[in-house]
Amino acid sequence: MADWVREVFSVQKPVIAMLHLSALPGDPGFDTRAGLTAVVDRAKEELDALQQGGVDGVMISNEFSLPYLTKTEPITAITMARIIGQLLGDISIPYGVNVLWDGRASIDLAVATGAQYVREIFTGVYASDFGLWDTNIGEVARHRTRIGGAGVKLFFNIVPESATYLAQRDLASITRTTVFATLPDAICVSGLTAGAPTDLEALSVVKKSAGTVPVFVNTGVRAENVADQLALADGAIVGTYFKKDGVFENPAERERVAELMANARSAR
Template identity: 35%
Template sequence: MAIDLRDRFDAPHPVIGMVHLPPLPGAPGYDPATDDRDAIRTGMLEDGGIDGIMLENFGDAPFYPDEVPTSTVAEMAALATALTSAVDVPVGVNVLRNDAEAALSIAAAAGADFVRANVHVGTAATDQGVLEGRAHETLRLRDRIDADAAILADVHVKHATPVGDADIRRAALETVERGRADGVIVSGSGTGAETALEDVERVADVLAERDPERAPVFVGSGVASETVGDCLEAGADGVIVGTALKEGGETTNRVSSERVTELVSAARSSEPGE
């Protein structure tokens, strides 16, 4: 079952804002005395014109490699359900480090629109060890539980080094053609790190060569008001933004309404054809 990810968004070049969750119960950084999950605010994202929101257990480091505890799944399912009820834009789920099964299950329970798979095909060396793609399991699970969630998969995911063939063009083709991802993400080396525009161009071009109606390409890190236009010009169909929307440009700070409005405005004015 292929899903047209473009149909999930009202904007032709969507800006997806990140909700970086604080440490959840069970994570080393969790402190019940300062637990502020109930204070998570998405209004500034939606009010600023954001086109989608992605929920991520960012604060749970060090991350489980590929299977998080059931308590994490339960916490994120509850938060995702509250989020989908509170906003009118598409919602996505990313379960770090690479638990696409949990992400799909959460999305199905919460009625979310898409999930992110960090290592969908191939193999990557990471600080969690060597991670292997599980596209064969992820696609079958989506059909089995009838989850209406698109799969947005990373190509050469950040905070990782591909094992074996490092050709990003071939990796993109494998991700879409054999991994059957509905869209791909191209990122820099880490959270907030600028993405090489050459990589965006290579991925967009090689996918278009195989199929003019290619899967959408998103830029997944380092996007800012000053660079979002360059990302779209390079062939990106949308962007995923976290750090640049936070106060002071710090990933762990709260969302800044001014930064959200500024980046969304920059994206709108930079759309091809504008």
């Protein structure tokens, strides 16, 4: 596994928690009456639950900006930068960002806020619930260098949620060429939607094909399966399970975080 994972997270097989921001200005679900104060207040409460529960890192995303755009409006990353600025004094673990589903905006936000990593769909062409979804990793990689973000680690999700790869290629081939031609820092393997189980067979195929590039399980990790997932993967990204009752829309709950993290520590 790449040395950078231990350097950033100070552990093997880290568990990164998702901090899902409520709907933001411009999103259909934004609560104009409660305003950004309510978004920040919830984010602070959830950050506290995640950190007190013992996660190794946090990824801040606009998860409730449904329906997603593949090229976001400027207001989204600008608002996220403001929110993260208000959270920085409380963040005590490595943090990353994810502007769904916009790799360039994610890198911009990381550079602006000092985030150490981003997760996005950086490669491939897909038929998705959001329409035809195209990417341009060559342009995005050069943009990262131009704006001083060469040190920002890129997590490539090669099994995107709510989408199907248009080329008829098997997962092993996609993984090998992604590693060779596009230089990911890590690869993420997902289920169909947030919280959906990641297929262990798919995870195994990606791990065997990725060489020295770290592979993270990206969805569906639970207290009862984290040991099995980490037996294959080099780390995990967890969102839905940490929520009250395991419900996507609910806030994170410290007790659920602590339960999963105890099992993760025993497994690694």
